[in-house]
Amino acid sequence: MFNPYDLTRNNIRNLTPYSSARDEFSGEAKVFLDANENSLGSPLLKWYNRYPDPHQQALKQKLAAIKAIAAEQIFIGNGSDECIDLLFRCFCEPGKDNVIICPPTYGMYEVSASINDVEIRKAPLLDDFQLNMIHLEQLVDANTKLIWLCSPNNPTGNSLNRADIESVLNNFNGIVVVDEAYINFARQRSFLQELGEYPNLVVLQTLSKAWGLAGLRFGMAFASAEIVSILNKVKPPYNINQATQELVLTALEEVGQVNDMIRILVDMRDALAGVFESMPTVEKVYPSDANFILVKIRDAHEVYNFLLTKGIVLRDRSNVKLCEDCLRITVGTEKENTLLIDAMSDWFNR
Numbered sequence: 454m455f456n457p458y459d460l461t462r463n464n465i466r467n468l469t470p471y472s473s474a475r476d477e478f479s480g481e482a483k484v485f486l487d488a489n490e491n492s493l494g495s496p497l498l499k500w501y502n503r504y505p506d507p508h509q510q511a512l513k514q515k516l517a518a519i520k521a522i523a524a525e526q527i528f529i530g531n532g533s534d535e536c537i538d539l540l541f542r543c544f545c546e547p548g549k550d551n552v553i554i555c556p557p558t559y560g561m562y563e564v565s566a567s568i569n570d571v572e573i574r575k576a577p578l579l580d581d582f583q584l585n586m587i588h589l590e591q592l593v594d595a596n597t598k599l600i601w602l603c604s605p606n607n608p609t610g611n612s613l614n615r616a617d618i619e620s621v622l623n624n625f626n627g628i629v630v631v632d633e634a635y636i637n638f639a640r641q642r643s644f645l646q647e648l649g650e651y652p653n654l655v656v657l658q659t660l661s662k663a664w665g666l667a668g669l670r671f672g673m674a675f676a677s678a679e680i681v682s683i684l685n686k687v688k689p690p691y692n693i694n695q696a697t698q699e700l701v702l703t704a705l706e707e708v709g710q711v712n713d714m715i716r717i718l719v720d721m722r723d724a725l726a727g728v729f730e731s732m733p734t735v736e737k738v739y740p741s742d743a744n745f746i747l748v749k750i751r752d753a754h755e756v757y758n759f760l761l762t763k764g765i766v767l768r769d770r771s772n773v774k775l776c777e778d779c780l781r782i783t784v785g786t787e788k789e790n791t792l793l794i795d796a797m798s799d800w801f802n803r
């Protein structure tokens with residue numbers, strides 16, 4: 454039987470978490486003199502002098518309704534990046550445990566592992582950017598705590614095969630993290646509804662991409678109530694600030710507007726992919742389930758530098774293994790996409 458407490462570091466299992474003023478009294482009162490706040494106000498039109506809800510309860514209620522899961526299955530982080538770091542800190546003993554990643558993938562898994570002094574084992578993706586299941590299995594040992602899967606994957610843009618992810622979930626005794634930062638742009642459906650079936654599943658999502666709220670720093674980890682409670686013990690008490698909580702609560706009313714943007718972005722992505730395919734030195738346009746496209750182009754690094762001189766910044770992935778000569782291109786506005794296409798024509802006609 455999978456039990457997340459068996460995987461938890463001893464110091465975390467035995468931890469008495471910080472108890473904030475807002476933890477010890479959270480009811481209605483007339484006078485709050487318990488948190489050393491400034492009772493006179495803030496030097497702003499709107500006041501932020503009170504500490505925010507450490508448990509983000511209003512947000513979790515609303516997210517629970519939108520995602521059709523229980524509020525107890527939701528952890529909110531200061532960006533997914535905080536969720537990633539907390540997973541290492543809760544489950545990986547520095548200098549002893551290890552985790553597996555499948556590069557090329559999101560860089561923060563490895564950075565976070567290094568910061569926490571946790572060994573990283575790599576099972577590179579196959580040529581079609583799918584999981585190498587045999588290699589993955591060979592890397593697992595008794596100290597493997599987490600397997601990181603990113604689907605749709607950054608920077609390749611493809612979704613991982615669902616059957617492969619299910620196979621990892623079924624056969625691995627540690628925690629499987631499925632990072633779904635780009636799920637809103639994908640043809641694949643989310644793994645959220647599988648939480649009941651897999652007690653070892655953690656699904657990461659974020660408001661930074663499809664929701665257009667990267668500046669607010671709002672990431673979510675969905676998991677069993679037990680895993681969520683372990684993350685809650687370790688997080689900073691007030692990790693989601695008051696302004697972000699209020700703004701996200703308002704934004705979550707606008708699911709329709711976000712779905713409209715997703716449709717437009719997906720249409721522009723597919724049109725843009727067609728344009729790239731017709732370009733002379735483009736060697737491959739990889740299929741994308743995300744809001745960016747990976748393009749293999751001759752002299753990628755020179756193209757990147759040329760576009761910089763035109764004021765256009767892409768992500769140069771040409772020195773990343775399996776992404777040789779590749780640029781990662783985010784779908785922009787119609788106008789930005791046209792500027793990019795025109796600048797690339799200038800490159801071909803120089």
Ligand SMILES: *Cc1c(COP(=O)(O)O)cnc(C)c1O
Binds near residue numbers: 632667
């Ligand atoms: C952009 C991205 C995130 C988002 O991180 P935030 O900290 O929530 O902005 C997470 N995972 C992947 C793979 C990403 O590309």
